Amino acid sequence: MQRQTTPLTPVLTRLRRPLTLTWAGLIAERLVRAFWPLWSLVAAVAAMLLLGLHDLMALEVVWGIMVAALLAFVIFAVRGLRAFRWPSREDALARIDASMPGHPLAALADAQAVGSGDAGSEALWRAHQARMAERAAEARAVEPDLRLSERDPFGLRYIALLGLVVALLFGSVWRVGSVAGMGPGGGAALANGPAWEGWIEPPAYTGLPSLYLNDQTGEIEVPEGSRVTVRLYGEVGALSVAETVSGRTEDVGAATDPEQGFDITQDGTLMIDGPGGKSWTVTALPDQGPSVQIMQTGAETTFDGQMSQPFRAKDDYGVVEGRAVFRLDMAELDRRHGLQADPDPRDAIELDLPMPITGDRIDFTETLIENLSQHPWAHLPVTLQLEVRDADGQAGLSAPEQMRLPARRFFDPMAAAVIEQRRDLLWSMENGKRVTQVLRAVSHRPEDGLFRSETAYLKLRVILRRLETLVRHDSLDKAAQDEIAQALWDLAILLEEGDIGDALERMRAAQERLSEAMRNGATEEEIARLMQELREATNDYLRQKMQQAQRENQQQNGDNPPMSDDAMQMTQQDLQDMMDRIQELMEQGRMAEAQEALRQFQEMMENMQVTQGQGGQQGQSPGQQAMEGLAETLRNQQGLSDEAFRDLQEQFNPGAQSGQSQGNEGRDGGQGRGQSHDQQGQQGQGQGGQPGQPGEGGQEPGNQQAENGGPGDLAGRQEALRRELERQRGNLPGAGTEGGDAARESLERADRAMEGAEQALRGNDLPEALDRQSEAMEALREGMRNLGEALAENSQQQQGGQGQARGEAGAQESDPLGRQAGQGGRVGTQDSLLQGEDVYRRARELLDEIRRRSGEGERPDVELDYLKRLLDRF
Structure with missing residues (x-):
């Protein structure tokens, strides 16, 4: 008879694989529901046996549990067999059909019951069958x-499974065999006979687990220094311990002592003699010493002298600490010029190596980051050797690496000369006289452009006179040597970095190089390097602009220029976001858009005006008024210093036209005038022009002083300026704060320096007056910085004034790693963790402090919980 076919038949042929999988799933589902109590019971009993819990119970209790378990096993097995039903093919087909809307499989198996002869009804039925x-x-x-949550609401199956997993991890299969001893006649023998147990605990720093001797057979390999503990039970003397692994010759107890402990120091045997005893061959694995090597790839030095030296360290159990040692390589040193003298005793440079904060320290690569630019050995040949230690105290050394100590390079000729003399002075105090001679020679009759400003020249004169005095009186000691060296470093930085014009040129050059790289299709690494160079140049330019806004208070009597309708207000964070956008466009290959964004950024930066706040005297706080008053005093002092300098030039160069040479511009640009010439009520506004031309304010007292030999008039003005400073010091805000007290101390030093300058001017000692005036200006600047910090601590950061960038120096605080918080109301920071101080060392110090505090039990529970959460991240 031919088999009847329906529209469902070809569909079932195609659904053979889903139907089989569904059928297998039904089998698993019914097995789990029927037999879950059975396998939960088996897991619980197995966990108890593997953990040896039966050895801790009385024999009667163990037998009672075993009988109850066996009974429960039979009950659960019978119930499971009754509940289990083998699924059929139709069950699987119904499960699939129920999962689809409209039950298409059942519809395909149906036959048309109504309208069999009607063409329309049959067409509709065929359409329905096709859709199904x-x-x-x-x-x-x-x-x-x-x-099984409905059948097992208390999760008993999970408890049994957890117990089995714990037993497999920490239990032993051999403990199951002890059940046989609990049979008739065996329990008494076990209870009354001797027994033992033992452990081998490797040193904690290895991180290896302890070994249970009862589970070990044959050979055992453990690290040297592992601790063996053996306990003997039963009658004393029935069991004894024999070993050759400790190498002990003294203080060896009896072999039958109930509890024994010793350390494994060598290969040997360990034996327990007596009923049920065992023996093992023990191999002591020596702790290998750590190793470290200096890596050449990735070593670099930034423009400011920050060194990045990668290294790789390894140890079998982990490196604990390390250090880098730089030693002067006298054999490779070119002993010429200032290096001919015997060097002053100086210790080798020792730096702590950064260690990984997270992860293990078995094999890792890290980078030593440090800036040694101010060290006397900068750019001299040295040998670098790394040393690492493990927890056992073993040390590993790298091969000595010959190099020149990485440091900042100075490209300005005068700055390079100053740095070289600084090095010679730090090399040996005997070079003091030679350094003064060289500095005086290179600064004699300086050509135009040799010094970026008169300020730099004045600083050099002050340093030179100070050093000459120390050498002349044979009073150059270590403290004075360090003081002069720091002053020379600051002078070299001023000569190298220059003012805001130099910063703008560096930023333009960085933008041009980046634009050229994008046009020429440079590599991603080259573009990333140029982008970082642009960021650094931009930050330097912004810093110079901020300093210029602080120095030059262009709005007199509280008048601010009106803000144009199309002016924008931007923060430094906004500028960083623009540079991030440019870098993102370049990384995406959208070079045309990046070029346009870079052009707009360049135009905006060149047209930017930095302001510090709105308003003048009206509406200003006492702190702002005090800052403006000190800034005015500093400008007046600068003007007096410029005039005294020109008078000194006239003494050595009588042929000059009253100091009005083209190369003798004051800081305000007027020929032959300092800034004091521009002060209202004292001098006219120096407009430049021809010698003798009056300013718009009337007469020119500065020129009359030059002609009449005006030190006496300068002394009177110096005295008036000192009295004005005394008045400002009496009204200085911030009393009682650290910054306010520091500002007052700085202003007191400025007052004493002004008094010394006044006396020197009255005695016509212009060089001494210049030295004292320079000290007064430096003290004034320090006082203004301290006052600004005090005001920032007591008030929120004030909203910037009209312009394209705003901010207030000192108003931002940094986190423990030295990063500044987000600007412009933003959360977060874009600062890198690899800039500034050694953040690895700082992070390690913070982690050690957290660990120390978490171990102090007297701290509140809330604080201890918080510290533990911090440590969980590591």
Whole structure:
């Protein structure tokens, strides 16, 4: 008889695989639901046996539990067999059909009951069958429902499974065999006979688990220094311990002592003699010493002298600490010029190596980051050797690496000369006289452009006179040597970095190089390097602009220029976001858009005006008024110093036209005038022009002084300026704060320096007056910085004034790693963790402090919980 076919037959042929998978899932589902109590019981009993819990119980209790377990096993097995039903093919087909809308499989198995002879009805039925066939073709295997939460609401199956996992990790299969001893006649023998147990604990720093001797057979390999503990039970003398692994010759107890402990120091045997005893061959694995090597790839030095030296360290159990040692390589040193003298005794440079904060320290690569630019050995040949230690105290050394001590390079000729003399002075105090001679020679009759400003020249004169005095009186000691060296370093930085014009040129050059690289299709590494160079140049330019805004208070009597309608207000964070956008466009290959964004950024930076706040005297706080008053005093002092300098030039160069040479510009640009010439009520506004031309304010007392030899008039003005400073010091805000007290001390030093300058001017000692005036200006600047910090601590950062960048120096605080918080109301920072101080060392110090505090039990529970959460991250 021919088999009847329906529209469902071809569909079932295509659904053979989903149907089989669904059928297998039904089997698993019914097995789990029927037998979950059975396998939960088996897991619980197995966990108890593996953990040896039966050895801790009385024999009667163990037998009672075993009988109850066996009874429960039979009950659960019978109930499971009764509840289990083998699924059929139709069950699987119904499960798939139920998972689809409209039950297409059942529809395909149906036959038309009404309208069999009607053409329209038959067409409609065929359309329905076709649609159901399409839907049935999309059938997929149905996942089994293995959830047992309704049948096991207390999660007993999970408890049994957890116990089995713990038993497999910490238990032993051999403990199951002790059940046989609990049979008839065996329990008494075990209870009354001797027994033992022992452990081998490797040193804690290895991180290895302890070994249970009862589970060990044959050979055992453990690290040297592992601790063996053996306990003997039963009658004393029935069991004894024999070993050759400790190498002990003194203080060896009896072999039958109930509890024994010793350390493994060598290979040997360990034996327990007596009933049930065992023996093992023990191999002591020596702790290998650590190793470290200096890596050449990745070593670099930034423009400001920050060194990055990668290294790789390894140890079998982990490196604990390390250090880098730089030693002067006298054999490679070119002993010429200032290096001919015997050097002053100086210790080698020792730096702590950064260690990984997270992860293990078995094999790792880190980078030593440090700036040694101010060290006397900068750019001299040295040998670098790294040393690492493990927890056992073993040390590993790298091969000595010959190099020149990485440091900042100075490209300005005068700055390079100053740095060289600084090095010679730090090399040996005997070079003091030679350094003064060289500095006086290179600064004699300086050509135009040799010094960026008169300020730099004045600083050099002050340093030179100070050093000459020390050498002349044979009073150059270590403290004075360091003081002069620091002054020379600051002078070299001033000569190298220059003023805001130099910063703008560096920023333009960085922008041009980046633009050229984008046009020429440079590599991603080259573009990233140029982008970082642009960021650094931009930050330097912004810093110079901020300093200029602080120095030059262009709005007199509280009048601010009106803000144009199309002016924008931007913060430094906004500028950083613009540079991030440019870098993102370059990384995406959208060079045309990046070029346009870079052009707009360049135009905006060149047209930027930095302001510090709105308003003048009206509406200003006492702190702002005090800052403006000190800034005015500093400008007046600068003007007096410029005039005294020109008078000194006239003494050595009588042919000059009253100091009005083209190369003798004051800081305000007027020929032959300092800034004091521009002060209202004292001098006219120096407009430049021809010698003798009056300013817009009337007469020119500065020129009359030059002609009449005006030190006496300068002394009177110096005295008036000192009295004005005394008045400002009496009204200085911030009393009682650290910054306010520091500002007052700085202003007191400025007052004493002004008094010394006044006396020197009255005695016509212009060089001494210049030295004292320079000291007064430096003390004034320090006082203004301290006052600004005091005001920033007591008030929130004030909103910037009209312009394209705003901010207030000192108003931002940094986190423990030295990063500044987000600007412009933003959360977060874009500062890198690899800039500034050694953040690895700082992070390690913070982690050690957290660990120390977490170990102090007297601290509140809330604080201890918080410290533990911090440590969980590491």
